[in-house]
Amino acid sequence: MAPMAGVTDRAFRRLCLRYGADLVFTEMVSAKAVSFGDEKSYELARLDDSDRPASIQIFGSEPKSIAFAAKEMLKYSPVTIDINMGCPVPKIAGSGDGSALMKKPELAGEIIYAAVEAVDIPVTVKIRSGWDSSSINAIEIAKIAESNGAAAITVHGRTRAQGYEGKANRSVIKSVKSAVNIPVFANGDVRDGQSAIEMLVETGCDGVMVGRGALGSPWIFEEIKAKLENRNPRIITAEEKREAILEQLEMMVADKGESSAIHEIRKHIAWYIKGIPNAASIRASVFSVHTKENLKEILSQTELF
């Protein structure tokens, strides 16, 4: 499962793992904020026994704070430290972080090297195809990552300029896979078993990473795996899905407190019910409640799937 800020919190990570994800990622965590001792950032990164295996993703553009944050994250025993070199959001890229590092290959290398030197677990890197269509340089950055000690790379086959629009370019991902010897994971537009197979076949990659396909659908991983193994997917009943959402709510309340949890789970519920006939009215009632008990009542009494 892909790292997604505002989405892949502990509760959602647990659901994705339960429904077949082999590895999950935290939301991106600011290395700079960690180096200032920001408690919220530590909380974003915290893993507990129920959301493993997980990687912690950090972002930043100062090798020193990247090294510090990478080391700090070891207290949560992640599988890897992942470095974000793909975020297109102006607030991040505008500060030289995330996808802006695609434009600064030398600094990107220094950052990866700093993390690799700081920790004794694998460091992975998530990149885009390039900054824009006139500067597709995923191969260059991937080679730099490899030579600076990265253990694996994920390539999202879009440029920063594309944001999340257009189609992910599988041929760029394929060319990265051919150019390096470390594992390469393919990302972008994998939304079901068929697109996962196409992605794997067309790129030759070692695995796929699923982002938006998991929104409102943490069970997508089971479906994809069934397809890859050429067997019928397990039928997940509406009742099981409802129970999972109620559990997600309880986990979010335990982690963030009732008020934040209610606020944050609203978008998840909107994703869960997307496309059902009375989605608009369910959404309206979900968005008007302020307590866990009221929300549970709505979730328990409504057809959600």
Ligand SMILES: Cc1cc2nc3c(=O)[nH]c(=O)nc-3n(C[C@H](O)[C@H](O)[C@H](O)COP(=O)(O)O)c2cc1C
């Ligand atoms: C809401 C949202 C938040 C995201 N946050 C992150 C992030 O924190 N770190 C990151 O590397 N990518 C982030 N991404 C990008 C995804 O990890 C992924 O690369 C992208 O969505 C393409 O994959 P998909 O087509 O499967 O969604 C985010 C994407 C979305 C939609």
